[in-house]
Amino acid sequence: MASARAHRLRSALGLFLLAPLIGEFLLGNQPITALPSVFLLAPLYGGGALLVRETARRAGRGWPTMILLGAAYALVEEGPVDQMLWNPHYGGFDLGAAYAGARVPLLDTSVQLLQDVLTLHTVWSVCVPIALVEAFARDGDRSRPWLGLPGLSAAVLVFTAGSGFLALAQVESEDFVATPAQFAAAGVLIAALITAAFLCRRPGARHPAGRTPPAPWVVGVLSFAATSAYWGREYLPDGVPAAVPVLGWALLVAVVLVPCVRWARGEGWTGAHRLGLAGGALLTYAWVGFEQVRYLDVSRATGLLGNAVFATGALVLLAAAARAGACGRVRPRPLSDAASGTTMAPRVVK
Template structure:
């Protein structure tokens, strides 16, 4: 790819991630109706800026997905702690969160364990990792692991993220008439700093090898992702009276059920872009059906909510199909180049 064309492609990827993150995190989820679509530009500095900063920081440091996951968790606490303050507001958004999350509490953060699990899951998975994985599926000629922005672009992104976060934080204080205590802000800040430090202590990704467990087909990885993320949202339908410890333990079991096999599969040379797209796609489809459920609570007519859910679901399906096709073509090109470079009788390349 010519340098100028490659530069334009990387810029388009950055813009795509900037806009896709809020579309998934708010609109596909059903938190915002289709009639509020122009507000994506108000949400993009926080969601899109955060996702882009996470991706660029990890890739510029030569790190991989463990770093991005930990940075995504840090972003989750920034958004729902330092910006929205939902972690501590018992009446956030007009809902009785104090009663809904009345179980075990995390001492340092002074918030509910289950609320913390929800915040970390939704933002780490759907606000950060899913958009990054889908946009990276379209990357060409090694751009998947390269930075897309230079230092000027990265600086602008950081400023946009900071300004957008500050604007939304002030708007939330005014609309919610709630401000957390200095101790709560300090606790969240300490955990965010710890997560960022841990993210960059992760070792850079090494060469994959044949000793890792052979992964199943990409569609099976996607089915696992869809089943696990749907089960996570399924706890919304648990009957009243279920002990608070049950969903808390269930969350940990689901997390292990996904992470343990995926870590083993990712060590194999057969782990490909199609598998990463499958993981992201399964979670994306979960948000599609959840969005229809969430749409019932929007301040619009039921018909408008259903139309919006259908529009965003159709968009998600088109995006997923395009990402899967682009990822498969990229894997084929990489395999062809690796095969051409191999000496007859040599082992498969470590990629």
């Protein structure tokens, strides 16, 4: 019992630290020289990812709930916390010009910026770290909470305090505060996403007639291709209408979600497939990080060295997760019935 509790606590701590490492350092937003700041970012990134997972798992929900809660987290971070959704000069960049296309009337922000915020944080800040850490968890711990009420309460306090601290720091450094109407609109949308998350059905039995998924490595390749295509918008030539990347994003989301939903309903969908999805996205961030070097306030050599270290770490982590998942799977074997001499079908643990 004590060993199982310790393993769950290690999983929670691993997620707490992994989320900012992926969301900021693997992406290339932070150089390796700023690595100690991971402890400053962990309350927001790691606390958010941990609360998303724990809330969903305590409610007996699965990935649809975690995805929607991840989207709510994305709006919390880039809305009330750092206000990037509305600040046209965030971080010293001319976001007003970069995102000058169509706007979302409710939020009073760019459609494309909203798409980017939802994609980056839902996929890479929340879902990818959760999937990777769950791959290391024991079979029984992958779908159950890792924290008791005291631990969950502590996570809420850490996330709230970290978010508040970063929000105040952003106001001071950016000298920008959104309007009350913008904050209110963000609050309404966040509440709607949280509500929708808990309207999702609880995980049920697999459908034997469900679509048979391809091999996990194929799912990983498709994930890598799709997430890399998303980042391909950076290479669109000047003069391309703003509607092109906006519509392309919607098409890409549909191309990914539709088959994955159908595959996930079938009996053949396993943790290895989920790891394939996460791994493909993880490897995309590994190469994108090298492209982000030009934006860092360090020498190119230092930036590239940091990217190489973080990318290597991502590869090692993915390989270890795949190995842990393979070792954790129970190989089915026939069960003999000594009394009747018959063979019973094995019970497969998902």
